Amino acid sequence: MKVILTKHAEEKLKRKDIKKFKITKRKLRKFLENPRSRSKTKYGNFAVVDQIDQEHDVRIIYDIIEVGIKVITFHIARKQRYK
Incomplete structure (x- = not known):
């Protein structure tokens, strides 16, 4: 499966507050x-939620394209924020 990140997602990986969670393209x-769970957003994109550590989850918003998956953005939140 080929994973492509949007410019927004690439830039988000470089942010200090994101770096402390050691999120990489490989981890995404x-x-x-x-x-842990899959769903569809109200805008028609797809979302997955998984645990980063004991206190935090990551929610990845993505779309399925011809060559694989395009990650639009991701959010880090306190555990159970996105069920």
């Missing part, structure tokens, strides 16, 4: 392959 791919 792992979360996409085996998430």
Whole structure:
């Protein structure tokens, strides 16, 4: 599965507050392959939620394209914020 990040998602990986969670493109791919839950957003995109650590979850918003998956953005939140 090929994972492509939008410019927004690429820039978000470089932010200080995100770096402390050690999120990488490889980890995003792992979360996409085996998430805790999957859903559809109100805008028609797809979302997965998985656990980063004991206190935090990551929610990845993505779309399915011809060559694989395009990650639009991701959010880090306190555990159980996104069920």
